[in-house]
Amino acid sequence: MVRARATKPSALAFLQNKKGGLALEKTKTRKALPTWFHYSLMCLPGYIWLFMFSIVPMVGIVMAFQNFNPSKGWFGSPWVGLENFEFLWTIPDAKRALWNTLVIAVSKVILNIIVPMTFALLLNEIKNMKFKKGVQTIVYLPHFISWVLLGNIITNMLGTKGILNYILGLFGAGPVMPMTEPSTFQGLLVGTDIWKEFGYGAVVYLAALTGIDLSLYEAAAIDGANRWQSTWHITLPGLVPTVVLLTTLAMGNVLNAGFDQVFNMYNQLVIETADIIDTYVYRLGIVKLQFSLSTAAGLFKSVVSFILVVTSYALAYKFADYTIF
Template identity: 50%
Template sequence: MNRRIDIKRNFPLHLMLLPGVALVLVYSYWPMAGLVLAFQKFNIASFSHGGYFASPFVGFDNFKYVFGMPEFPRVLWNTIFIASMKIVAGTIAPIMFALLLNEVAKIWLKRIVQTVTYLPYFLSWVILGGIISDILASDGLVNQFLAWLHLEPVFFMGDNRVFPYMLVATDLWKSTGFNTIIYLAALTAINPSLYEAAVIDGANRWKQTLHVTLPGMMPIIVLLGTLSLGDILNAGFEQIFVLYNPVVFQSGDIIDTFNYRIGLLGAKYDIGTAIGLFKSCVSLVMVSVSYALASKFANYRIF
């Protein structure tokens, strides 16, 4: 009886869920039928007559072809290298910035700094890519400043040694301010009496940060750090697609951009699907591992 009452009471809420469920089914689950292309020798002519299952099945031949491509090890390494740097830097930088903002006594100054650092996050990489390209060009603002210091100019957009680190730096510029929000929220949850006790014990600001602030933030740091493992193969397609060029393919080409050229520009849809499925499987494993670690070390559970 109580169950019927609950269903009747929550029925409007279930109706509100229907549009969202329909969108997920249509745009997220139905297209997954196309994953069958990864195991076929896809023929677009036969697809137009028989659908997904008209092309001949070749088993794991597409995956063997992908793993045997001479460029694939380099692309995989670039993806892991850039993504790992972004994960590490994207975890440390917001923490440091949140700690610095927490020390600003003037509320009006704190709000101005927050607003200025948040702004890049709300701009697309198309817009930021043009700005970054102008600033880091051979005759751009940065190289003009280096010339003023009598230093050699740096070819940021065409030097394979510099390009990956430029990607990480510009990604931090875009995301650090916004990612700081959650750490500032964690700071507000720390009991003020702990700081009062630390002052009585003679702790200065650095000691308070080391022994009160950081331990108070540690659960959220561990949680976000472990959950970020799921992005180990997400090096940022939009950013790299806007900023890279054939000169820096050696250090800047990642799985997503490689798949774009092979699958879409090269019209090898079966190979592109195999690459995408490989990435999804690795991401699924890493997400599962990250949630297991988050549950163990941060007591975080979805269900």
């Protein structure tokens, strides 16, 4: 019986086996990494941006509790505790700005829910798809126009020498000045904001309408329900989760009446009813260089907005059984 002679593995085979083992180890290591690690790595530039431009500047919050002096810096300025907040409540302009902010913002929140939902319900009844999509596109376009441009367009249309007064002059009518009338300027702010944003809200509600089960309407029709009854008992309840979501998101902006809109449209003649917290903070910090007071006003607004967001979500979870998770 002839035994096979044992041979040593060649150097080439050894290197190949070693290379394959290393590749296998790399594959195992790659598989062992949790899935979230790769996604987090993709988000790393966003994390860096957030840290540099959102987290680091929060150090400036200390100015709200200081008599800030730029020459002494954040850590050299004297501390005054809550004196800046107490002083704000004694300034008539601050109280006026807070009241104007609440009136304008709450009006926008309410109407930016009612108007888009009503328009979506009406548009959903149209059977001609080309016409429906055309209208949907047209009303959605103003959402993409910045208030820098839109504010100038509105001023040129409704200003003292605007297009509206020119047309009225052709018919011998007197000029109207909604841009310089304090009693009507808040309505102008709310109306133009609704005109700009209701197309976006309508798209959201139209998407929500497509998620309602059509068999519910068929069952209602069999039971003899008319169009209004179907809308009241099926469509509107089906839109409740979307309404809750949009309302919860909007609650955080109750003290944000739209700085870019107001700043590009208001003037000294309407400042009594148009001045909001954001424009007031801008004037305090940038124009009057009162950094401590402007920081205190901004911090007050941020804290109240945070409380409103948490409260609205808690109410939505309790009464509407709504959760994002």
